[in-house]
Amino acid sequence: MSIYGYSAVTPAGEEIALSEYRDKVLLIANTASQCGLTPQYGELQKLYEEYGDRGLAVLGFPCNQFGGQEPGSSEEAAEFCQINYGVSFPVFAKIDVNGPEASALFNYLKQQQPGAGESSDIAWNFTKFLVDRSGRVVVRVEPRETPETMRTLIESLL
Known part of the structure; x- marks a missing residue:
């Protein structure tokens, strides 16, 4: 199975198939609102604003x-x-991750x-996975590495 065989649930309970993100570069992160790394939300948003129109989708999973x-x-x-x-x-x-x-x-991403x-367990909040346009999980970025460190790789995949 590829990443497009999975789905995610919105806070309102709506199931969204990840196939809706086909042909996009995905940055997927497990997140938390009361963590020392929580400011990474701002960095993720900045990347989304800069590259969203070129095909980057950011998906957050509290x-x-x-x-x-x-x-x-x-x-x-949310x-x-x-x-x-x-x-x-x-x-x-x-x-749960x-x-x-x-x-x-997340089991698939870790695999x-x-x-x-x-x-392969997730160590902490803000572990990030980058998925290319074909659905291949390209890299795992550990929590203390900021989203900004992924900029060059994101640009190369867009």
């Missing part, structure tokens, strides 16, 4: 698995992003780009 840093509802997470960082890219319903309840999408170390 997750409460790391330090309880996304304690509210999916709707509260609202926080919009109010505090002007986020206009899709922020989906809260998910590790463990038995992990999202099938395609396992990262360093013994486990």
Whole structure:
């Protein structure tokens, strides 16, 4: 299966097939609103504003698995992003990225780009995956690396 066989759920409960993003470059991140890395929302939004018209789609997936840093509802997470960082890219319903309840999408992303170390598990909020226009997961960027470090690679894929 490719990335286009998966779907995501909006905070309102609507299922969106990722095939709707076919032929776009995707930047997919697990996010949290009460994390030291939360300012990365602003950087993700900046990249989306700069490259959205050239085919970049940013998809945010709030997750409460790391330090309880996304304690509210999916709707509260999406609202926080919009109010505090002007986020206009899709922020989906809260998910798990590790463990038995992990999202099938994130299991697929981790399988395609396992990262360093013994486990492919997501280590923290703001792990980012870049997917090319053909649906291939190109790179996994760990949380402490900012979205800005992906700029050159994003430009090469657009």
